[in-house]
Amino acid sequence: MLLAEQIKAGDRRALAKAITLVESTRADHRQQAAALLETLMPDTGKSIRLGISGVPGVGKSTFIEAFGNHLIKQGHSVAVLAVDPTSAVTGGSILGDKTRMETLAFAEKAFVRPSPAGKTLGGVTRRTRESLLLCEAAGFDVILIETVGVGQSETAVADMTDMFLLLLLPAGGDELQGIKRGIMELADLILVNKADGDQANAANQTLSDYRAALHFMKSRFANWQPTVLACSSTQDTGIDEVWQQVIAFRAALDASGELQQNRAQQARSWMWSETAEALVSDLKCDPKVKALVPELEQAVLDGKLPATVAAQRMIDTFKS
Numbered sequence: 001m002l003l004a005e006q007i008k009a010g011d012r013r014a015l016a017k018a019i020t021l022v023e024s025t026r027a028d029h030r031q032q033a034a035a036l037l038e039t040l041m042p043d044t045g046k047s048i049r050l051g052i053s054g055v056p057g058v059g060k061s062t063f064i065e066a067f068g069n070h071l072i073k074q075g076h077s078v079a080v081l082a083v084d085p086t087s088a089v090t091g092g093s094i095l096g097d098k099t100r101m102e103t104l105a106f107a108e109k110a111f112v113r114p115s116p117a118g119k120t121l122g123g124v125t126r127r128t129r130e131s132l133l134l135c136e137a138a139g140f141d142v143i144l145i146e147t148v149g150v151g152q153s154e155t156a157v158a159d160m161t162d163m164f165l166l167l168l169l170p171a172g173g174d175e176l177q178g179i180k181r182g183i184m185e186l187a188d189l190i191l192v193n194k195a196d197g198d199q200a201n202a203a204n205q206t207l208s209d210y211r212a213a214l215h216f217m218k219s220r221f222a223n224w225q226p227t228v229l230a231c232s233s234t235q236d237t238g239i240d241e242v243w244q245q246v247i248a249f250r251a252a253l254d255a256s257g258e259l260q261q262n263r264a265q266q267a268r269s270w271m272w273s274e275t276a277e278a279l280v281s282d283l284k285c286d287p288k289v290k291a292l293v294p295e296l297e298q299a300v301l302d303g304k305l306p307a308t309v310a311a312q313r314m315i316d317t318f319k320s
C-alpha cells in the first residue's frame, strides 16, 4: 500500500492524509483506514505516549510548545494530538486556534493536529488513538495528547497513553484546587506551571501542598511513585526536569514490564469498547428497531416501562 510506505518514510502530507482518513465516518474510508492501520501495526508502539491535562488557562499549549521545542533540540520528533469532547458542542477545538503552538507547528520535527470533531467522546477518542498509531508509524518518538479538564476526557486520555501529566496553577494558601481525587489519581507527574515572577512563591507553596497530598494517594503503577515539579513554560525553567522524569518513568516501567502490560490492557479494553459501540450503532440503524424506538422511549419517559425491559425488547427485536 503506497500510503503506508509514504507514512513509514516520514512523509507528513501522507500522515495528514491518513489522519483525515481515520477521522472520516464514511464507510469506505473506515475500511481503508482499518486496512492501513493493520498494515502499519508492526511499525507502531515505539514512542513514549504522554497525556497532558489541566484547566483552561493553566498553560497547556504554552507548556507543550516549550517542552516540544526542548525535545526537538535534543533530537526527538514530537507529535501533538488532542482530545476535546467540547469541540462537538462548540464547533471549535482546543488546538483549532492557529496561533497556538506556532513555533512547534512549524518545526520540521513536529506535527500538531487539532482534536477531531465528533458527536461522542468515544468517537473522538477512537480517532485520536488511531492517529497516535499513525504518528508512531511515521517515526515520531514522543507523542503528546492534550485534553481539557472536562467530563471523562482525562480518563479517556489516560487510557491511551503511558504517562499522565497534570498541570496546575500556583495557588496561594493551602487549598487544593478543586481537582477531583479521581483525576489526581491518574497523574504520574504533577506540574505546577507559571512558577515565575510574582507567582514563584505561590508555586512553591502549591508544590509542597501537592507533595503532601500525594502521600495519601495510591499510585497507578507498582514501580512508579508520582511526583510534583514546578516549571515555567514562558521562562523555560524546569522543562528539562520534566523530561528527566519521563525518562525515569519509562525506564522503571520498562524494567518492571508494566509499560507493556498497561498497553496490552489498553488495547484489549479498546477492542471491547469498539465492539460495544459498533453493535449499538448497528442496532440503532436496524429498521425494525428504529420503528420500535419512539414507542419504547416514550414508555420509559412516562415511567410505564422499566428501562431494562425496554432494552431487552430492543435487543430481542434486533436479534430476531
Ligand code: GDP
Residues within 6 Å of the ligand: 054, 055, 056, 057, 058, 059, 060, 061, 062, 063, 193, 194, 195, 196, 197, 231, 232, 233, 234, 235
Ligand atoms: P491552556 O488553555 O491551558 O492551553 O493555556 P495557554 O497555554 O493558552 O496559557 C494561558 C495563559 O497563560 C497565556 O496567556 C500564557 O501566556 C500564560 N502562561 C502559560 N504558561 C505560563 C508560565 O509558565 N508563566 C506565566 N507567567 N504565564 C504563562
